[in-house]
Amino acid sequence: MAAPVDGSGAAAGEAAGASPADDEPRAPAGVVAAAFFRIGEAFTFARYRNLWTAAFTSAVGTWMQRFAQQWLVFDLTGSAFYLGLDMFLGALPLLLFTLIGGVVADRYDRRHLLMGSQALQMACAVTLTALVVLDAVRLPWILVLSFLTGLAQAFGGPAFQSIVPALVPRRTLPNAIALNSIQHNLAQAVGPFLGGVVFATLGLAACFGLNSASFLVVIVVLTLLQGVARPATGDRRPLLVELGGGLSYVRHGESLLALTVLALATTTLGLPLRTFLPVFAADPDHLSRLMTAVGVGAVGGALVVAWLGTFRGMGRTLLLTLVAYGALVAAFAVLPVTAFSYVLLCLGGGALLMAFSLTASLVQLAVPDELRGRVMSIYLMAFRGGMPLGSLAGGYVTTFLPVPTVIAANGVLLMAVAAVFLVRRGVRDL
Numbered sequence: 001m002a003a004p005v006d007g008s009g010a011a012a013g014e015a016a017g018a019s020p021a022d023d024e025p026r027a028p029a030g031v032v033a034a035a036f037f038r039i040g041e042a043f044t045f046a047r048y049r050n051l052w053t054a055a056f057t058s059a060v061g062t063w064m065q066r067f068a069q070q071w072l073v074f075d076l077t078g079s080a081f082y083l084g085l086d087m088f089l090g091a092l093p094l095l096l097f098t099l100i101g102g103v104v105a106d107r108y109d110r111r112h113l114l115m116g117s118q119a120l121q122m123a124c125a126v127t128l129t130a131l132v133v134l135d136a137v138r139l140p141w142i143l144v145l146s147f148l149t150g151l152a153q154a155f156g157g158p159a160f161q162s163i164v165p166a167l168v169p170r171r172t173l174p175n176a177i178a179l180n181s182i183q184h185n186l187a188q189a190v191g192p193f194l195g196g197v198v199f200a201t202l203g204l205a206a207c208f209g210l211n212s213a214s215f216l217v218v219i220v221v222l223t224l225l226q227g228v229a230r231p232a233t234g235d236r237r238p239l240l241v242e243l244g245g246g247l248s249y250v251r252h253g254e255s256l257l258a259l260t261v262l263a264l265a266t267t268t269l270g271l272p273l274r275t276f277l278p279v280f281a282a283d284p285d286h287l288s289r290l291m292t293a294v295g296v297g298a299v300g301g302a303l304v305v306a307w308l309g310t311f312r313g314m315g316r317t318l319l320l321t322l323v324a325y326g327a328l329v330a331a332f333a334v335l336p337v338t339a340f341s342y343v344l345l346c347l348g349g350g351a352l353l354m355a356f357s358l359t360a361s362l363v364q365l366a367v368p369d370e371l372r373g374r375v376m377s378i379y380l381m382a383f384r385g386g387m388p389l390g391s392l393a394g395g396y397v398t399t400f401l402p403v404p405t406v407i408a409a410n411g412v413l414l415m416a417v418a419a420v421f422l423v424r425r426g427v428r429d430l
Contacts, residue, residue, distance in 0.1 A: 039306045042176035047225060048167040054221035055160075056183045058118070061214030063191025065125060067291060068199060068207035069142065072132075074278045076139055080403055084395025087275045090146035091387055094380070097154040102377020110159040111222050117156025118222075122215035124149045129208040158377040165364065171310070174361040178306035181357045182299055188349075189295025196288030256375070259363050260382045262421065266322060266355055267386030268393075269414040272407065273329055273348075275391040279403045280337050293342040297349030304350070305357040310365070318358040322418035325351035330411030333404040356383075 043049045073086050105113060124145045131137040168176045198206045274294065281287035328348035332341055363379050390410070397406050 038175075039303060040175075040179070042168050042172050042179050045168050045172075048164070048176060050221050051163070051167065051225065052179060052183055054218045055180075056187055057217045058214045059184055059187030060191045060194065061125075061211035063187050063291075063295075064195035064198065064207045065128075065211040067192040067195035067288060068204055069128075069146075070275075070278055071199075071284050071287060072137070072204060073139065073142060076137075076142075080276055080279050080398045081395040082139065083275055083278060084272070084391040084393075084398075086143060086146055087387065088389070088392035088395075089143050090150045091391075093147060093150035093154045094157070095389075097151060098157060098377045098381040100377075101155040102158040102375070102380075104155060105158040105162050105377070110163050111225060113159040114156050114163070115219050115222050117152040117159070118215045118218045120152035121149050121156075122212050124152075125208055125212040125215070129205050129212055132205040132208060157380045161364075161376040161380065173364055174310050175306055177361050177364060178302050178357045181353055181360075182302035182306065184298075186295065186299045189292050189299055192288045192291035192295065196285055199284055199288075256363065256366055256379075258421065259359055260379055262318070262322070262417070263359050263379060264382040264386045265414065265417045266325075266352075266359070267383055268390035269386075269410040269417070270322075270325060270329060270352055270390075271387040272390040272394040272410060273332070275387070276394065276398075276403050276407060280341075289342070290345060293345040294349035297346035297351075298353035300346075301350030301353035302357055305354055305361075310361070314358055314362060316422070318355055318362070319418045319422045321351050321355045321358070323415050323422075325355060326411040326413075326415035326418065328411070329414070330408040333407035333411065359383075 037044075043052070069086070070083060073082055076082075101113075128137070128142070128145050131141055164176055164180065165173060195207050198210065274291075277290050278287055281290055325348055328344050328351060332344040332348065335341065335344070360379075360383075363376070394406050394410070
């Protein structure tokens, strides 16, 4: 599943058919019950709950495939460079086409765009399954399929981000965004673990085959999803003109521009650790446990953001969290791989997810609904595009320097970027 708001007047969710405030469920009495309600408030809206469940199922399959594909590439090549290249080609379409995907999401039925995205990703997974079963898999085929999968996500991502605000009231949006992060990162914890089990019991092809089947769940739920308003078609202008409007809005919005730069820095410097985890792993089972540790921590971080909701000082908290994450990345890279490494990865996963959720919440709360697809596509391009750039650059540098040195340097640089924003007005005051 592709994963990642201001209605300028009435709540965006209400404008799209979400329940009005008077019909919203009320928090139950009791401290414990109220706390659980606050963490899962968006789940009280059935349409959001159904889409979340489908997206989680698909994301589990995606992480199973990602685990299996990383090990397959490393097993075929024994090269950290090709791990980075595969990640780069998988996310290159996000750099090239996400902005166009945002314009398309503001023009056409977002459900249909998402269904098409899921269908293309399913076709790629089925093809990879067949190649493995027939013992015909080669690195060039893997790279091509990664590119096509990324192409599907470039159009599905903005559509998904634009649908979510239509399923819940505006005040519940930060909670819904955090729960989306939990969905993605709970899948990141469960997917590699299940991938390791499936790999050991049923073989590599089963990991890809199960991912193929998971896309059907999302397609069915989207088919049944009703009440999501389609974008207005009366005042449609040329594609490049509408794209320029979104770029101009972000460029002249100081906070939006700063958050976009932060998202790019975070993914460029912070996410290559995930790409190069196979280098730190002794075998597929060890890699599965390392990836699971990151996912478990991420779920904890998302739960914290879901409980906090909207609060004063979100910007400063974001920047301090990025400083902490950079330090954890550097520590993991320079220390020997021991049991303590799992603790560092777990804490790092939590810090990274908190940073992602806080950034996405601040962006969504600042975007008018008529520009949502375009502005979110700019954010998504920075958010997703940083990882392939960082992975490719990191993979190249590893031909001269040890992988741990490169990862540690990334962590230190991320700390420096966050520190610069901490001493400047802007994000820290949000």
